[in-house]
Each structure stands twice: as structure tokens, then as C-alpha cells.
Amino acid sequence: MSSSSQPREQWASRLGFTLAAIGSAVGLGNMWRFPYLTAENGGAAFLILYILMVFVLGLPIMLAEFVIGRGAKKSPIQALEHYGGRAWKPVGIAFVVTGFVILSYYGVIAGWTLRYAGRAVLGGFPGSAAERFQEYSGGGDAVVFQVLFMAITIGIVMGGIKKGIERTALILMPLLFLIVVGIAIYAATLNGAGGGYRFYLHTDFRDILSLGVLTQAAGQAFYSLSLGMGAMLTFASYLSGDANLPRQSLIISVSDFAVAFVAGLMVFPLIFALGLSGEVGESTIGALFISLPQAFSQMGSAGPPIGLLFFVALIVGALTSAISLLEVVTASTMDSLGWSRHKAALGTGVVITALGIPAALNLDVLGAMDALTNNLLILVGALALAVFVGWIMPDATREARKGAESTRWFPVWRNFLRFVAPALLVLILIRGVPAALDALRALLGGGGG
Ligand code: PHE
Numbered sequence: 402m403s404s405s406s407q408p409r410e411q412w413a414s415r416l417g418f419t420l421a422a423i424g425s426a427v428g429l430g431n432m433w434r435f436p437y438l439t440a441e442n443g444g445a446a447f448l449i450l451y452i453l454m455v456f457v458l459g460l461p462i463m464l465a466e467f468v469i470g471r472g473a474k475k476s477p478i479q480a481l482e483h484y485g486g487r488a489w490k491p492v493g494i495a496f497v498v499t500g501f502v503i504l505s506y507y508g509v510i511a512g513w514t515l516r517y518a519g520r521a522v523l524g525g526f527p528g529s530a531a532e533r534f535q536e537y538s539g540g541g542d543a544v545v546f547q548v549l550f551m552a553i554t555i556g557i558v559m560g561g562i563k564k565g566i567e568r569t570a571l572i573l574m575p576l577l578f579l580i581v582v583g584i585a586i587y588a589a590t591l592n593g594a595g596g597g598y599r600f601y602l603h604t605d606f607r608d609i610l611s612l613g614v615l616t617q618a619a620g621q622a623f624y625s626l627s628l629g630m631g632a633m634l635t636f637a638s639y640l641s642g643d644a645n646l647p648r649q650s651l652i653i654s655v656s657d658f659a660v661a662f663v664a665g666l667m668v669f670p671l672i673f674a675l676g677l678s679g680e681v682g683e684s685t686i687g688a689l690f691i692s693l694p695q696a697f698s699q700m701g702s703a704g705p706p707i708g709l710l711f712f713v714a715l716i717v718g719a720l721t722s723a724i725s726l727l728e729v730v731t732a733s734t735m736d737s738l739g740w741s742r743h744k745a746a747l748g749t750g751v752v753i754t755a756l757g758i759p760a761a762l763n764l765d766v767l768g769a770m771d772a773l774t775n776n777l778l779i780l781v782g783a784l785a786l787a788v789f790v791g792w793i794m795p796d797a798t799r800e801a802r803k804g805a806e807s808t809r810w811f812p813v814w815r816n817f818l819r820f821v822a823p824a825l826l827v828l829i830l831i832r833g834v835p836a837a838l839d840a841l842r843a844l845l846g847g848g849g850g
Contacts, residue, residue, distance in 0.1 A: 409474055410562040411639050417567035418644070419652060422627075422636050424570040424721025426657035427577065429510055430625040432715055435661040436668045437688050438621055440601055443608025447618060448662075450609050454622035455658050458825060461817050462628050462783050463650045464801060465790040470637030471646065472800040476732035477631035480638065484794045492785045496631035497733045499778040501749075503630070504726040505757035506770040508554070511719035512546030512761065513537050513690060514712050521697070521709035530695035534687045543761040548754055554723040555750035558731055559743050562639050566724055573717045578660070580714040584707060585663050588670035597669030600678065616832040619825075620775040625657055629779030629786065632725045635732050643804040660718075667711075668693065675699045686768055727753070769844035777830075777837030784826040791818035 412418040439447050473480035478493030516537050520526060526533070537543065557565045588594055608614060623629045637646075668689065672678065675696045697708035727750055734745040760767035790797045798811045805811075 409639065411641060412567055413563045414567075415644060417563075417571055418636065418640060419649060420574045421566050421570040421721070421725070422633060422649070422653050423656045424574050424718075425627040425632050425636065425725030426625060426653055426722075427574075427660045428625075428718040428722030429507065429514075429715065430621065430722075431657065431661040432581075432664040432668075432718055433510070433689050435621060435625065436601070436665040438617060439665060440669065442614050442617060443605040444601060444603040446604050446606045446609045447614065448602070450615065450618040451622060452658065454618045455626065455654055458619060458783075458822060459622045459626045459628060460650050460654045461814055461822060462623075462786055463626055463633055463654060464646055464814065465786050465797075465818060466628060466631070466633040467637040467640075467646045467650060468790060468797055468801045469786070469794065470634035471640045471642070471644065471803075472794070472796070474638050476638060476736045477634050477729065478733050479736050480634060481789065485789060489789065489793070492782075492789070493631070493733070495778070495785075496634075496782060497730055499630040499774060499782060500632070500726050500729040501753055501756060502770055502778070503774050504723060504730070505753045506760040506767045507719065507723055507726065508551045508754060508757050509543065509547045509761045509767055510686075511550040511716065511723060512543060512548075514715040514719060515550055516542075516546045517690070517694065518709060518712035518716060520694075521705050521712060525705040526694040526698040526708060528698075530691045530698065531687075533694065534691045538687065538690070538764055539762060544758055547757055547761045550719070550723070551750060551754040551757075554720060554727055555746055557720075557724055558727045558746040558750070561742060566728065569724065570721055573721060577714050577717045577721075580710045580717075581660060581663050581667060584671075584711060584714075585667040587703075587707065588667050588674070591670060591674035593674040593676070594670035595673075596678065597671070597673030598666070600673060601665045601669040612828070612832045613836075616776065616829050616836070619829045620780060620833065623779045623783050624775050625661060626654060627722065627725060629782030631729050631733075631782075635729045636725065638732070645804045645806065646801060647805050647810070671696045671707075686764060686771075766844060769840040772840035773837050773844070776833040776840070780826060780830055780833050784823060784830070787818045787822035787826065791815060791820075791822070 412421070439451070469480050469484065473483040475483055477496045478490055481489040481493040557569050559565065560568075588597070609618075627633055672692050677692050677695055677699075693711065694708065697704040697711075700707065727746060730749045730753070731742065731746045734740055734749055735742060738745075740748070760770055798815050801811055801814070802808050
């Protein structure tokens with residue numbers, strides 16, 4: 402069954418694990434989804450709700466994933482079976498399916514970013530940004546760039562944990578941090594940046610007093626932290642015994658939040674300084690891909706280089722996240738079918754790419770896949786993880802303590818997973834389920850149109 406003949410791969414360094422996990426977390430969710438979600442849902446008020454969701458709900462569940470992964474040293478399906486018996490296998494399978502769905506549309510958006518970066522190199526963004534987005538986000542060319550991006554992702558995962566995933570994270574993540582902070586500082590120097598900050602952080606507490614917004618904030622928190630589908634679990638399965646898991650969870654959550662927050666500080670001042678505020682009113686998938694290139698095109702000679710840097714940051718974020726998604730599927734296939742890493746990464750990668758083609762051709766399909774995973778699959782996954790570590794896994798607290806300094810929080814954590822987290826997640830799902838079902842109906846009914 403499992404490839405026990407070969408020793409399990411391991412990270413070469415603790416930093417490598419940390420950066421790979423941050424790489425998984427930081428992605429399109431931070432730089433593309435988070436800023437407009439915040440602006441749309443009450444600015445600073447939403448930000449507060451989001452911070453709560455990240456640190457109160459997300460962080461304990463991240464620790465839960467780490468504890469299962471490091472404890473079992475197996476990919477999700479086998480890890481859940483290891484501690485929970487056969488009954489938990491379907492949950493592991495659901496994680497892998499979620500990975501399939503997310504990555505298939507994620508690769509499409511990442512393909513757009515490749516194309517925008519290419520555009521910046523070739524001289525910038527003249528002409529109508531809305532028309533360009535329409536052109537880029539549909540048709541055969543979108544498939545070409547999606548395939549290109551997926552090929553890079555597959556190649557890196559085929560390289561393995563140390564030589565593929567870890568090395569990529571060590572090189573690219575520092576670059577991403579530099580670019581995001583650099584552009585945010587540059588944006589602050591622009592005339593009219595203040596309007597952007599005001600729009601981003603205007604406070605309307607009435608906006609957050611609805612269950613729908615809570616669901617959005619929670620879904621975004623889990624998505625952004627790569628939780629609820631076994632990505633963090635899988636990465637932790639390559640850890641040795643003495644990593645301080647609570648500290649890792651904190652470092653990763655703080656970094657992920659910081660990049661999302663700074664992304665807003667980069668996006669909105671740019672847009673507002675160039676008087677394009679009307680462009681962000683609508684909450685479409687394309688908002689960022691339309692208004693930012695338009696801003697770049699109006700910035701004069703600074704436009705193309707700043708635009709290029711911005712899209713490079715997006716590509717890096719997307720790539721390191723896509724890698725972790727493919728690793729969940731690859732590791733599970735290796736462990737379940739006894740395939741080699743090469744065969745598993747290539748085989749599943751090709752299927753995922755094919756599955757994404759409808760999303761490349763049709764924006765509505767893409768939106769529906771996004772809604773389905775965010776409003777339902779990862780929330781149910783997170784619920785299952787909380788219940789699993791809270792009630793089922795026998796030595797969860799002991800495993801969590803290994804390598805940690807202070808031990809007094811662990812019983813609190815376990816009780817939180819037992820009672821509070823499931824209750825909150827059920828509440829959140831009350832709104833998430835209908836939204837996801839709507840998305841599914843749209844996908845099945847109107848997908849072809
Ligand atoms: N966290 C990634 C992002 O914000 C997306 C992702 C979700 C990656 C789930 C892995 C698993 O873009």
C-alpha cells in the first residue's frame with residue numbers, strides 16, 4: 402500500500418518548512434480576493450472580523466492540521482485513517498477532491514497573471530483595461546496560459562520536497578515580501594493615495610452585522626490560510642518531531658495576514674491616486690485585473706515596471722500556493738496507489754489542468770467553483786478537522802506539546818476544537834451551504850453558456 406519501502410521525504414530546514422507553508426497561505430487569496438472583499442464589506446469593520454476569524458478560528462485549526470500531519474507522517478487520506486479508522490477515509494478523499502477543484506480554477510487565474518506580466522514586459526497596458534480582461538479571461542489563449550502555469554507547478558512538485566518545493570519557497574518568498582512592501586511604499590508617495598486608504602479602511606460596523614458577512618470572513622480566512630483541505634496537514638507530514646507547532650502556526654498566520662493587509666495598502670492607493678475609484682465599486686472577479694492595469698497604464702513611465710513587479714508578486718504567490726495544492730493530491734496518490742512522485746504529480750496535474758479548462762473558457766464557471774470551495778468544501782473540511790482532533794485523535798494534546806515551550810494552553814485548545822469551533826462552523830455554514838448550492842446550480846445549469 403503505502404510507500405514504506407522508501408523513507409518519507411523531509412524538509413531540509415525548519416525555515417524551508419515555514420516559508421513553504423507561508424507560500425501556500427500567501428497567494429491569490431491575499432492579493433486578489435482579500436482587498437476587494439474588505440472594501441466591499443465594511444472596510445475596517447470587516448478587517449476586525451477577519452482578524453478574529455484568522456486568529457480565533459483559523460490558527461487553532463491550523464495547529465490541528467499540523468498535529469495530524471506530523472503525528473501520522475502520512476498524506477491526508479492515510480493520516481485520517483491512521484488515527485480515526487476507515488470511517489474517516491472519505492473525509493481524506495474529500496480533501497483531495499477539494500484540492501482538485503481549487504487548483505483547477507486557481508491555475509486559470511494564475512494563467513491570467515502570467516499573461517499580464519508578459520504584457521508589462523512588452524511595453525505596458527495601453528487601451529481599454531476592461532476589454533483586455535475580457536480577452537484574457539476567456540477563449541483558447543486563456544487555456545494556453547493556464548497550461549503553461551500548470552506545467553511549471555507540476556515540474557516543481559515532481560522535483561520533490563527539498564529540491565522542488567522547499568527550494569522554490571526559499572528563493573521566491575523573500576522576493577514576494579520585498580515587492581509587496583516596496584509597491585505599498587511607492588503607492589504611499591502618490592498624490593491622492595489618501596482616498597485609497599479611506600476607501601480601504603472606512604468603517605461601517607453595520608455592514609458586518611450579518612451572518613453572510615461572517616461567512617465571507619470565515620471562508621476567506623480558511624482559504625487564505627490554506628486550511629480545510631489538508632494542505633497544511635500534508636506539509637507537516639514532512640516535519641521531524643521537534644518543530645514547535647504552535648509557534649509555526651502563529652508565524653504563518655501572522656505572515657499571511659500581514660501580506661493580505663499590505664496588499665490592500667498597495668492596491669487601493671494606486672487605484673485612487675489615479676482617480677479610478679469608480680472601477681472598484683463592483684465586486685467581480687475581474688475588479689483587480691481591470692482597475693490595476695488601468696492604473697499602471699496611466700502612471701507614465703513608472704507604469705510598466707511597477708505593473709511587472711505587481712504581477713510577478715501575484716505569480717509567485719499563486720505558484721507557491723498551487724504547489725501545495727498539487728502536493729496534497731500527489732502525496733495522496735503516491736500513498737494510496739503506490740505511484741512514484743513523478744507519475745503521481747504528472748498524472749494528477751494533467752487531470753486537474755483538464756478539469757480547469759471549462760473555467761478558463763467561462764468566467765461564470767470559475768466563479769462557481771470558487772464559491773463552492775470557499776463557502777462549502779473548506780468550511781466542512783475545517784469542521785471535520787476540529788471534530789477529528791477534538792474528539793477522535795487519541796494523543797492529540799501530547800503530539801501538539803512535542804517541541805512546544807509552554808504547555809498550559811493545550812487543554813484550552815483541545816476544548817476549543819471540541820465545542821467552540823464546531824459550533825461556530827455550523828453557524829457559518831448556515832449561510833455557506835445555500836450560497837454554495839446556488840453556485841453549484843449555476844455551474845450545472847448555466848455552465849455551458
Ligand atoms: N491560500 C491560498 C491563497 O490564499 C489558496 C489555497 C487554498 C492554497 C487552499 C492551498 C490550499 O491564495
